[in-house]
Amino acid sequence: xxxxxxxxxxxxxxxxxxSTRELTVLEIEAELATQLTDELDLHHxxxxxxxxxxxxxxxxxxxxxxxxxxxxxxxxxGTLRRVVESVLAKHVAVKSFQLAGSGGGWGATAVxxxxxx
Numbered sequence: 001x002x003x004x005x006x007x008x009x010x011x012x013x014x015x016x017x018x019s020t021r022e023l024t025v026l027e028i029e030a031e032l033a034t035q036l037t038d039e040l041d042l043h044h045x046x047x048x049x050x051x052x053x054x055x056x057x058x059x060x061x062x063x064x065x066x067x068x069x070x071x072x073x074x075x076x077x078g079t080l081r082r083v084v085e086s087v088l089a090k091h092v093a094v095k096s097f098q099l100a101g102s103g104g105g106w107g108a109t110a111v112x113x114x115x116x117x
Contacts, residue, residue: 025052036064041072042080050080054087062093062113070100075107084109 023045040057042050054071061069071088073080088097093113100108 022046023049025056036060038066038068039070039072042084043072043074047080047083050083051087054084055091058087058091058093058111058113062116065116067113067115069111069113070108071111072108081106081109 038061040054042053045053050073057071058069071084073084085097088094088109088111095112095114097109097111099106100110
């Protein structure tokens, strides 16, 4: 019997990143562009991302020609609702906003947008 060496072990590929990975603003913009609807559900975002996400969504929705959109922030403690309302109060695309009423109660906000231009 002779001596032999084992072939080097193949390196295993790195584990894929967790599905809870934070999205960058560019990734959010790309996602919004491909799946833009008249409704934005904020349950998928970290609280610290909400202001940027809402701002970008409003720009995209206005440019896409939406006159009205609905932003779902949930009921919870009201923190996300306050962040959303703060963004809406300052955003140039927003004509008016109010809690969505029968279409979502106080867990969603209905937004009327100025036409693009």
